[in-house]
Amino acid sequence: MYIHLSIAIIIVLVIKSSVATIDVCKLCQCSGDLTLINCDKKGLQNLNDIDFPSNVKTLTLINNNLTFNTINDRIKIESLPKLTNLILNQNPLEIIPPFNIRTLQFLSLEDTLLTSAEFPTSHNNSSLQRVSLSNNKIHSINETDFLVLHNSQLTELSLKNNQLKSCEFLLNLPRLYSINLDKNQFTSLPEQLTTPGKIRNYSFMHNFITVIDETSPLNVWLKNNYTNMKIYLANNSLDCCLSLWFIRFLKVSSPQIVGDASLLTCTGPLNFAGKLLIDLNPDEMNCHNDITKKPRVIGIISGFIGIIIISIVAVFIWNQRRPLRSGYREIDGIDESYGGPAFPISDEEIQQAAVIPNIH
Structure with missing residues (x-):
């Protein structure tokens, strides 16, 4: 009796599992061997009604409304024994979910409204090798935010x-x-680049870097002969007259170290704007005139502005002190040609002014 009952339960569970697998593949795109499941843009708010096949290795849930703030949703992910790649881009996560997935190697949380990069302790001793937190609103990262991943295999x-x-x-x-x-x-360029450790590729394109001189970490790379490093710097606001050292550096190291050296252009000064750095000869750039000219121009402009301000103040004070005669008749005995008080200034004059009728 018990044998028959057990067989019946197993059959029901197998059928239920098969149905669930079929259901998810009707809703989402599945590879033939069910190792890849793509559930992008399905309007999912939770995973309550979804069971993923146990042999899935790559799961994408891009552009849904998932937050993973419930244990049930997290268990649906954590219970996948072969999951190695999880892509949750464009979901309103706001924080990094506290997953506990030992097999996970790649985690992508791009455009998920993150304001912090702090990894929960559940990620301790994870197998993560690659992480993307791009396109978020992270202002700063504390030294301890990635401490949980200190012993991980994170390389990218x-x-x-x-x-x-x-x-830091x-x-x-x-x-x-x-x-x-x-x-x-x-x-x-941040000072942390002076002690690169195992990092071999840096990318700082599209930032606001204006000066790269001999105080830059690149000078340390040059002195220590770090020829196995790569850095990318295109589309920064480089002032070429303040970066003469860097232009010389390009002549020595490019393209071994600066991977996009052929794309770097000057933003300033104006006479060098748009010119390629690799085409410039720092010994012929005549930057001294430009550098000395700037404070002179600033001084002239400042002086001109000062004169205008003083003039305005002087006119204002003069206007305030002008005699105000409106509404008063001339008092006998005061010679107008020499001016006179606009208002009575003695008790006798006050009494006289009080009895003299206004003339209309």
């Missing part, structure tokens, strides 16, 4: 298109090989 990290100005956190990622910091708010 993308923080493209955020609002970062510094990268790099010291907590000892196995990191490549970092993408394009489209952030760096105004200079």
Whole structure:
């Protein structure tokens, strides 16, 4: 009796599992071997009615309304024993979900309204190798935000298109090989580049870097002969007269170190704007005149503005002190040619003014 009942239960479970697998593949796109499931743009708010096949390795849930703030939704993901790639781009996550997936190697959370890069402790000792937090609203990253991943195998990290100005956190990622910091708010190359560790590829394209001189970490690379490094710097606001050292550096190191050296152009000064750095000869640029001319022009403009302000103040004071005669008749005995008080100034004059009728 019990044998028959057990067989019946197993059959029901098998049928239920098969139906669930078929259902998810009707809703989403599945590869033939069910190792790839694509559930993008399905309007999903939760995973309550979805069971993924157990042999899925890559799961994409792009552009849904998932937050993973319930245990049930997280269990649906964590229970996949072979999952290695999870792509959750364009979901309103706001924080990094506290997944506990030991098999996960690639996690993509692009455009998910993140304001923090802090990884929950559930990711401790994870197998993550690649992480993308691009296209978010991360202003800063504390040194401890990636501390959970210190012992991970993380080699590639993308923080493209955020609002970062510094990268102290790099010291907590000892196995990191490549970092993408394009489209952030760096105004200079951060000092953390002087001790690169295992990092071999840096990308700082589309930032606000204006000066690269001998104080730059690149000078340390040059002195230590770090020829196995790559950095990308296109579309920054380089002032070429303040970056003469960097132009010389390109002649020595390019293209071994600066991967996009052929694309770098000057933003300033005006007479060099748009010119390729690799085409410039720093010994013939005659930047001295431009550098000395700037403070002179600023001084002239400042002086002119000062004169205008003083003139305006003087006119204002003069207007305030002008005799105000409107509404009063001339008092006998005062010679108008020599001016006179606009108002009575003695008790006798006050009494006289009080009895003299106004003339209309």
